[in-house]
Amino acid sequence: MYSSRIKITLRKSILDPQGKAVEHSIESLGFKNVKDTRIGKYIELKLDAASEDEAKKITEEVCKKLLANPVMEDYEYEIFNLNGNTGK
């Protein structure tokens, strides 16, 4: 069993007004060193796959088809082996 931990964010070229609003709030709390805030989604999948490669392949496909819209979003993910130490 594997777990995919997927992060989806608005593409860098797209203004993130929610991130900006939060950034202003952080700034008004007195944290002057926070320079950029981007808000995204976190999605976790539990996968029954024969190998890490297969888990990766499935995750990639699910991201492409459904979880992220490439016109506005970027995604990245990490795969974890839930069966102990056989994987990375």
Next chain:
Amino acid sequence: MNKAKFGVVVFPGSNCDHDAYNVLKHELNQDTQYLWHKDSSIGNRNVIVIPGGFSYGDYLRCGAIARFSAIMKDIVRFADNGGIVMGICNGFQIVCEAGLLPGVLLRNANLKFVCRNVTLNIENKNTIFTKAYNGNLNLNQITVPVAHAEGNYFCEEDTLKELEENNRIIFRYADNPNGSLKNIAGIISKNGNVMGMMPHPERASEKIIDGNDGRHIFESVIQSLN
């Protein structure tokens, strides 16, 4: 004689389906039926209206889940063969997600749900959806309501260029309510048979409810089929 057979799609969370049905069936006296999202075929319908609302609760992204419903598979096939599809508000988001129109509807730039009448400039009156604004009516601007939080149209630069060069932007906001690229309010597909718009023409189709500027969009489609 009316040749139009309208199908109004109903998803869990659609909430403008009855408005669209009412205008088509009772105001314009058209053959109109609902199509349930689980239906695998649009049957004998020759115009599909994908109405506004919050299909599947807007989970994940607006329109992202509706796009994979059973009925959408047949609607994509229908559109690819030249069938007329109108995506209104959430329907616009759904047809974009389904790849029938390019681009995406982002969160409104001011993060607010905007619900008010807006003025639209009609940019192209030679389409299936706008031809009735020619002739005696001769309207260049119309007033219709918007009601959305994700209506901020965005697309890549080359897509925008293509849309502009081929007159595919059919409505622009006179006073942009959501930050959309180049004030885009509505576009059509390359072949002109699929239209998506954020404003709600079905909410401005009866004199009794303050204006019927939107009604002519449906009349255009009816004219196009007759």
